[in-house]
Amino acid sequence: RGLGDVYKRQTEGGSFLSDQQQMIALRDYSFTYAMGIKPALRHISLEIQEGDFIVLCGASGSGKSTLLEVLKPDITPCGASEGAIETALSPQEAAIVFQDPESQLLTASVLSDLALPMENCGLPPQIMRRRMAETVSFFGLEHLLHKGPELLSGGEKQLVSLCAALMMQPRLLLLDEPTAQLDPIAARAFFDMLRRVHEELGITVVLAEHRLDEAAALCSSLMLLQNGEIRYSGAPEKVFRRIWREQDAAFLPFVPQLPLCSLALDAEKPLALTPPALRERIRPLLPGGWKKEASGTEPSYGKPVLFFRDVCFAYEKGEPVLQNLRMELREWELLCLLGGNGSGKSTLLKLAAGILTPHAGWVQRRKGLRIGYLPQSLQACFLADTLAEALADSRRRGGCSVEEQERMVAAFELEALLGRHPYDLSGGEQQRAAFASLLLRRPDVLLLDEPTKGLDPAAKSFLGEMLHRLHMPVLLATHDIAFAAAFADRCAMLFDGALADASQPRRFFQGSRYYTTVIGQALSPLGCDAILYEDVLSLCGRKERE
Numbered sequence: 001r002g003l004g005d006v007y008k009r010q011t012e013g014g015s016f017l018s019d020q021q022q023m024i025a026l027r028d029y030s031f032t033y034a035m036g037i038k039p040a041l042r043h044i045s046l047e048i049q050e051g052d053f054i055v056l057c058g059a060s061g062s063g064k065s066t067l068l069e070v071l072k073p074d075i076t077p078c079g080a081s082e083g084a085i086e087t088a089l090s091p092q093e094a095a096i097v098f099q100d101p102e103s104q105l106l107t108a109s110v111l112s113d114l115a116l117p118m119e120n121c122g123l124p125p126q127i128m129r130r131r132m133a134e135t136v137s138f139f140g141l142e143h144l145l146h147k148g149p150e151l152l153s154g155g156e157k158q159l160v161s162l163c164a165a166l167m168m169q170p171r172l173l174l175l176d177e178p179t180a181q182l183d184p185i186a187a188r189a190f191f192d193m194l195r196r197v198h199e200e201l202g203i204t205v206v207l208a209e210h211r212l213d214e215a216a217a218l219c220s221s222l223m224l225l226q227n228g229e230i231r232y233s234g235a236p237e238k239v240f241r242r243i244w245r246e247q248d249a250a251f252l253p254f255v256p257q258l259p260l261c262s263l264a265l266d267a268e269k270p271l272a273l274t275p276p277a278l279r280e281r282i283r284p285l286l287p288g289g290w291k292k293e294a295s296g297t298e299p300s301y302g303k304p305v306l307f308f309r310d311v312c313f314a315y316e317k318g319e320p321v322l323q324n325l326r327m328e329l330r331e332w333e334l335l336c337l338l339g340g341n342g343s344g345k346s347t348l349l350k351l352a353a354g355i356l357t358p359h360a361g362w363v364q365r366r367k368g369l370r371i372g373y374l375p376q377s378l379q380a381c382f383l384a385d386t387l388a389e390a391l392a393d394s395r396r397r398g399g400c401s402v403e404e405q406e407r408m409v410a411a412f413e414l415e416a417l418l419g420r421h422p423y424d425l426s427g428g429e430q431q432r433a434a435f436a437s438l439l440l441r442r443p444d445v446l447l448l449d450e451p452t453k454g455l456d457p458a459a460k461s462f463l464g465e466m467l468h469r470l471h472m473p474v475l476l477a478t479h480d481i482a483f484a485a486a487f488a489d490r491c492a493m494l495f496d497g498a499l500a501d502a503s504q505p506r507r508f509f510q511g512s513r514y515y516t517t518v519i520g521q522a523l524s525p526l527g528c529d530a531i532l533y534e535d536v537l538s539l540c541g542r543k544e545r546e
Contacts (some may be wrong), residue, residue, distance in 0.1 A: 022088070023172060023204060024048045024071055029083035030228075031070060035424075036079065038416075040066045042085075042228040043178060045411030048206065050171070053198050055215045055236075057207040057254055058225035059456045060428020064208040067225070069176045069298060071206060072096055079525050089172055092121060095165035096174040098182070099427060099454070101157035105149035110141070110160050113149070117167045131167055139163045139193065154188025154341035159193065166197065173197065175207045177377025177427070178483045179214075180453050181376070183479045185514055187211065191218065210456055213256040213482075213518045216240075217273040224251055237271045253457035257482070257518050261536045275522035285540050286526055300491060305369060305445055306352055310361035312348060312497075321347045323497035324361070329445070329475050334467055334483040335502075337477040338515060339494035345477035348494070349447045372443025373486055376450050378448065381434045382422035382479060390422055391437055398441035405440060411466075412436040435463070441468075448476045452483050461486075463519050485531050506531065 018381060025048070031041040041063050048071070056064045069075050075090040095117075098104060100144060104407070107113050112229065114136065118128045136142055136170040141163060144156060150161065158178055175194075179187040192215045198205050198218070209215045216222065216236040222237065224232040232239045232251065237259070243251045244263045255263070258278045259271040265281065274280035306329040307483065314320040321344040329335055329352075337345045350356040351363050353373040374381070395405045409415055412432045422433060431454050438446070444465070452460050460480070464487035467474050475506075478484055484491050485505050492502035493515065509516045509531050513524065520531040530536055 002197055016066055021049045021051075022047055023050055024089065025084075025086040026070070027084040027086065029070070029081065029085060030399040031066060031076075031081045033077060033078055033079040033424075035065075035420075036229075040069065040079075040228050043226075044230060046223070046230065046233070048172070048204060050204055051202065052204050052206075052221060053219045054206045054221045054223060055212070055219040056206065056223050056225060057210065057456075058157065058231075058461060059214060059250075059425045060432070060454060062225040063228040064142040064225060065176050065426060066228075068096065068176050068208055069208065071172070071174055077153065093170050094172040094174065095168060095179050097158075097161050097176070100155070101161045101178040102149075104161040104164065105152075108148055109144045110147055110149070110152070113160060114145075114164050114167060117164055121168065124219060125472070131169070135166055137432070138196075153186070154181050154358060155183070155189060158182060158186075158190055161309070162190070162193065166201075166203075170203065172204045172206070175205070175209075177208055177210065177405070177454065179209065179428070179480070181341075181450065182344040184481055188214065188342055193217070194218065210454075213258060216256055216259070224254060224355045226250065236273065240271060241267070250458075257533050258522065260518065260533055264533075264537055265540055272522075275518055278519070278522040279526060282523060282536070282540075283498045283526060286528055301333035302327040302331050303534050305366045305377045306475070307364040308348075308351075308361070309364065311351060311358045311363060312360035313344075313351060313356065313358050320497055322351075322358075325498050326490065327499055327502070331473055332471055333489040334476065334487060336475040337475065337494060338479075338481070338484060338491055341479075343494040344497060345494055346449050347448050349373065349475065349477055353447050366444075366494065368444075370442065370444045371447060372441060372445065373407050374438055374449060374451055376453070378430045378434045381437060385421055386419055387422050387425070387433055388418040390433070391418075391440060394440040400440050400442065408436045408440060428456060428459060431455055432459065443472075443473060446470075446474045446476075448474065450478060451478045452478060453477060481509075482517050485520075502529050 011234060023266050024228055025046045026046050029041060029044045030039050032039045044067065069077060070085065073085060105113050108115060113237045114132060115128060129509065139159060141160065144152065144160065171244065179190055182190060182432060191333065195218055197203050207215060217235060221234065222232050222236045222239045232242065240255050240259045243255055246268060259273060261278055262272045262281060272281050308327040309326050311322055312320060312327040313322045323491060337348065339345055343364050347356065351358060353371050382390045384393060390410065391405055417429060417433065422430065425433060431451060434439055435451060438513060451463060455463065460483055464483060491505050491508040492501055493500040509520055517531045519536060523530050530539055
C-alpha cells in the first residue's frame with residue numbers, strides 16, 4: 001500500500017458498518033505517486049452505496065484511473081496518501097477490468113483465463129466448475145472457451161475479461177475505459193452486458209469512461225474530475241444542467257450530444273439521454289422531415305499519394321484479412337477507415353507504412369514520401385527515459401529547431417509531463433505525446449491507428465482541428481464515429497477484406513442504423529439526415545449558444 005496510507009478495514013462494530021448499504025467511503029482523501037510532485041487525487045470525499053452505478057469522467061490525467069485503483073486497496077500504487085479509506089469489502093469482493101484487454105488475458109485459452117482468478121484463490125474444483133458453467137452461460141461465451149486469445153476480436157476479448165472478473169462473484173466492479181478499443185457495435189453490446197450485470201446480478205459498478213453518450217443513460221451518479229478533484233457530482237441530468245447553466249467551458253465538451261441537443265432546444269424540459277427520447281423531442285418539429293443533402297460531386301483533394309491496387313494479405317495460417325483491396329489516399333484529405341474489430345484496418349495501415357508486404361497486388365507510394373505512422377500500442381513510440389528526451393530525439397530526426405519543439409510542447413500541453421517517463425503517463429497523455437513526437441519528425445503523410453483512444457472530448461476536438469490545419473494527407477483508422485462525422489473529408493468502411501463504401505461523411509452516414517452518430521440513430525427513423533449537433537440546431541432554427 002501507499003506510504004503513509006491510513007486505509008482501514010472495519011469488519012465489526014463502529015458507525016461505518018452500521019449502515020449495511022455503504023460499501024466504500026473516502027474521507028478527504030489525497031494521493032501522490034512515489035515519484036510524483038503534485039497530488040494525483042486531492043481531497044476526494046465520496047461514498048459508494050450497494051447498488052450504485054457511478055461513472056467517472058474528466059480530462060486525461062485528471063485522476064480517474066488512480067481513483068479506481070485506490071478503490072481496490074490491494075492494487076493501490078506506491079505513493080503517499082492522506083485522509084481515510086473505509087471499506088466493508090475483502091480484496092476478492094472487488095474486481096477490476098482495465099482498458100487494454102491484452103494485459104488481462106494471460107494463458108493459452110479462454111477457458112484457462114476464466115479459471116485463473118478462482119485458481120489463485122484456491123477454490124475447490126466443483127465450485128469452480130459450477131461458477132464457470134453459469135457465468136459463461138450468462139455471457140454466452142461457450143463457443144469461445146477453447147480458443148486462444150489471439151483469435152478473439154477486440155469485443156470478445158473485453159467480454160472475456162469482464163467474465164473472468166465476475167468469476168469471484170464480486171460485490172463491486174471497477175472498469176477503466178473498457179470500450180476504448182471497441183467498434184460501435186461491440187461497445188453497445190458491452191454496455192448492454194454491463195447493464196445486465198448491474199441490474200440482474202445486483203453488482204455495484206464504478207466505470208471510468210469517455211463515451212458518455214451510452215454511459216450516461218446507465219448510471220445513477222456522474223462524477224467529473226479535474227486535476228484530481230471532483231468538480232461535479234450527482235445525477236447525470238442535474239450535472240449536465242448545471243454545466244449548461246454555468247456555461248463551464250472546461251466541461252461543456254463532456255456533455256453528450258443527446259442531452260446537449262435537449263438543452264439547446266429547451267433547457268426546462270426533461271433531458272433526452274437516449275436516442276428514442278431525443279426522437280420524441282424532435283418529432284413535433286419535423287412535420288415534413290428534414291434533409292441536408294451531401295453535395296452531388298466529391299470535392300477535389302489533389303492527386304493520390306498512396307495507391308492500393310488489388311492488395312491481398314493474410315497472416316500465417318490465418319484467413320485472408322484483405323482481398324483485392326483498391327483504395328487511394330489523396331493530397332490534403334483526411335480519410336477515416338471504419339469497420340469492426342478484426343476487419344483489417346490496422347493491417348491496411350501497416351501495409352501503407354511498409355511494415356507489412358502484400359501477398360498479392362501492390363501498394364504504391366509517391367516518390368520520396370516521408371511516412372509518419374502512429375500504432376495502436378504506443379510503447380514502441382518511446383525509447384527514452386523521459387518525455388523531454390523522447391521529444392528531443394524526434395526533433396533531431398526531423399530537423400526541427402528547439403523553438404519548434406517548444407511550440408509543439410505548448411500546443412499539446414505537455415509542459416508538466418516533460419520530466420516523466422512516457423510509460424507513466426495516462427492513456428490520453430501518451431496519445432498527445434506520441435502525436436507531438438510524430439509531428440516533430442516532419443512527415444509528409446500521417447497514418448494514425450486509433451489516435452482518439454483515451455482522449456477526452458476536448459482533446460479530440462483539438463486533434464481534429466490540428467489535422468485540418470496541417471494540410472497533409474491523413475489515413476486514420478478509428479472506431480470513433482462522432483470524430484469521423486465531424487472531421488473526416490471521406491469515410492471508408494472495411495468489410496470482408498475490401499472497401500464496402502467510401503464517400504463524404506454525410507453521404508456515408510445517411511441511412512445507417514449501426515455505424516452512425518447517436519443523433520443519426522435518433523433521427524434517421526424520422527426521415528431526417530441530421531448526424532451532428534449543429535444539424536439539430538439548424539433544423540430547429542436555433543443558433544449555437546455563445
